Amino acid sequence: MRLTLPEGRARASLLMAAPWLFFLALILLWELVCRAFALPEYVLPAPSAIVEAFFKVEMSRWFTHLWATLKVALMGFAASILVAIPVAIAMMRSELLSRTLYPLLVVIQSTPVVAVAPLIIVLMGSDDPSRVLITCLLTFFPLVVSTATGINETPEELVELSRSLDAPLRRETWQIRIPYAIPHIFSGLRVAITLAIIGAVVAEFVAAEEGLGYFIQFSTSFFRIPQAFAGLFFLAVVSLLLFKSVQWSQQLFFPWSLPRKGSH
Amino acid sequence: MTEPAPATNRSFVRLSGVGHRYDPDPAVPPAVTGINLDIRRHEFVAVVGPSGCGKSTLLRMVSGLLMPTEGEVSVFGKQVSGPRDDVGIVFQKPTLLPWLTVRKNVLFPLRHKYGRYSRADEKRADELLAMAGLEGFAGKRPDELSGGMQQRVGIVRALLLNPDILLMDEPFSALDAMTREQIGFDLLKIWEENPKTVLFITHSIAEAVLLADRVLVMSKRPGTVLEVLDVDIPRPRTAHTISEPRFGQLTERLRKHIYAPDAA
Numbered sequence: 001m002r003l004t005l006p007e008g009r010a011r012a013s014l015l016m017a018a019p020w021l022f023f024l025a026l027i028l029l030w031e032l033v034c035r036a037f038a039l040p041e042y043v044l045p046a047p048s049a050i051v052e053a054f055f056k057v058e059m060s061r062w063f064t065h066l067w068a069t070l071k072v073a074l075m076g077f078a079a080s081i082l083v084a085i086p087v088a089i090a091m092m093r094s095e096l097l098s099r100t101l102y103p104l105l106v107v108i109q110s111t112p113v114v115a116v117a118p119l120i121i122v123l124m125g126s127d128d129p130s131r132v133l134i135t136c137l138l139t140f141f142p143l144v145v146s147t148a149t150g151i152n153e154t155p156e157e158l159v160e161l162s163r164s165l166d167a168p169l170r171r172e173t174w175q176i177r178i179p180y181a182i183p184h185i186f187s188g189l190r191v192a193i194t195l196a197i198i199g200a201v202v203a204e205f206v207a208a209e210e211g212l213g214y215f216i217q218f219s220t221s222f223f224r225i226p227q228a229f230a231g232l233f234f235l236a237v238v239s240l241l242l243f244k245s246v247q248w249s250q251q252l253f254f255p256w257s258l259p260r261k262g263s264h
Numbered sequence: 265m266t267e268p269a270p271a272t273n274r275s276f277v278r279l280s281g282v283g284h285r286y287d288p289d290p291a292v293p294p295a296v297t298g299i300n301l302d303i304r305r306h307e308f309v310a311v312v313g314p315s316g317c318g319k320s321t322l323l324r325m326v327s328g329l330l331m332p333t334e335g336e337v338s339v340f341g342k343q344v345s346g347p348r349d350d351v352g353i354v355f356q357k358p359t360l361l362p363w364l365t366v367r368k369n370v371l372f373p374l375r376h377k378y379g380r381y382s383r384a385d386e387k388r389a390d391e392l393l394a395m396a397g398l399e400g401f402a403g404k405r406p407d408e409l410s411g412g413m414q415q416r417v418g419i420v421r422a423l424l425l426n427p428d429i430l431l432m433d434e435p436f437s438a439l440d441a442m443t444r445e446q447i448g449f450d451l452l453k454i455w456e457e458n459p460k461t462v463l464f465i466t467h468s469i470a471e472a473v474l475l476a477d478r479v480l481v482m483s484k485r486p487g488t489v490l491e492v493l494d495v496d497i498p499r500p501r502t503a504h505t506i507s508e509p510r511f512g513q514l515t516e517r518l519r520k521h522i523y524a525p526d527a528a
């Protein structure tokens with residue numbers, strides 16, 4: 001049987017509200033389960049306990065940790081963009097380069113970063129540069145692949161048009177290929193931004209004195225489970241906001257690159 | 265049409281024994297072979313033939329995007345040895361750039377070739393758009409236009425650099441029958457106002473007879489010339505042309521050469 005939806009405006013607002021209502025229901029259920037079975041906090045803290053723990057921590061401390069994580073994630077993300085897009089362009093230009101680099105990229109991608117992170121920290125010290133590198137390793141591959149895919153999807157006719165005009169290769173790249181790759185680059189960016197947060201947190205798990213990842217780990221090791229959960233949710237919200245800002249910037253700067261409204 | 269220029273007597277585009285093979289293996293027949301054709305200046309030549317017979321290959325050799333592996337193509341007595349900028353190309357799909365307005369799409373060849381364009385160029389773009397019945401659409405984006413309008417923009421873009429030769433590769437085959445007929449007549453009007461040497465590939469025999477001065481019929485692979493038919497129907501051609509007995513005779517004759525059923 002199918003759920004039948006009301007028509008028109010009511011349907012639209014129901015569609016909007018549905019995920020929030022579901023989320024709220026889940027939280028309520030969680031709270032009820034915790035109370036009904038009187039679960040101890042170290043097994044599963046109730047949402048109310050988590051909220052309480054969140055406000056017990058001073059705001060300035062939250063912001064110190066937030067900034068530490070954000071800084072590494074964004075620096076890694078930016079560095080990754082700066083390297084990945086030119087590499088993708090170069091790989092599209094030269095088959096030799098593409099053949100040479102691709103296996104290496106796959107090897108990097110399929111090596112678990114969690115396993116490599118301690119080695120990087122040992123090698124480079126427990127400072128921001130090594131954390132940024134760890135973040136980069138995680139975000140690099142999806143960006144290269146999405147950019148390269150986008151560049152490859154440029155219609156052959158436009159490439160012919162460019163050749164028939166005898167235009168410089170540089171303009172073919174900038175005026176045709178890169179803009180065509182924008183939708184793909186953005187889907188890569190959306191993946192990369194969430195991976196950047198993961199990278200920063202992994203780096204903090206290995207060695208750090210501040211940051212949200214560090215905060216969660218440290219709270220857990222002192223059995224302050226509600227506080228760890230508070231950190232986790234804070235991190236999830238930050239990650240979501242970053243993801244959304246990538247979407248927003250696409251809407252703002254490249255509205256044409258989005259599928260037309262209604263065509264979903 | 266009366267053509268006072270002395271150049272009329274000479275052939276403008278000359279194909280002498282032109283052929284191309286994509287596969288160097290001599291066991292595989294070439295895509296196109298032994299094409300001889302002289303096109304007069306400002307002549308409208310249509311090319312018909314079964315799918316895969318090498319029509320696009322022929323067109324790309326005239327454009328200079330593809331070098332013949334046998335024979336040679338010359339324009340005004342000069343051998344074609346690479347992409348040439350006195351050629352405008354219209355593709356089957358309009359392939360406009362979705363991030364540019366209609367006017368900027370039309371101006372794209374200038375920006376792409378020289379990196380800039382002037383006020384006068386903008387004015388010319390607007391005039392061409394008006395001529396193609398696209399007044400008031402200059403500021404719109406391609407996805408706000410119907411398929412037929414997009415293809416008109418594609419034609420206008422090809423006319424911007426005022427090329428001597430207009431190469432059209434099945435330009436109307438993605439359009440519905442009614443739009444297709446209308447845009448065909450509009451093309452004739454544009455061509456009569458701005459005479460050009462036109463090489464027009466189509467799958468539709470009726471379209472070829474309706475538009476062209478001569479129709480080149482190609483054979484199945486390897487593509488060669490089966491017949492070059494003179495269309496001795498006076499211009500201007502209109503919707504009435506279709507009901508003339510001569511039109512029926514010519515299409516009937518062409519149909520005998522083509523094994524594939526006619527699309528139109």
Ligand SMILES: Nc1ncnc2c1ncn2[C@@H]1O[C@H](COP(=O)(O)OP(=O)(O)OP(=O)(O)O)[C@@H](O)[C@H]1O
Binds near residue numbers: 286295318
């Ligand atoms: N780049 C290429 N490499 C190898 N073979 C090709 C290439 N382009 C075309 N061919 C082959 O050459 C032959 C002629 O192709 P072409 O595209 O010129 O035919 P066409 O008459 O334009 O076909 P259609 O009517 O389907 O557009 C076909 O058999 C095709 O498979």
Ligand SMILES: [Mg+2]
Binds near residue numbers: 319320321433
């Ligand atoms: Mg073709």
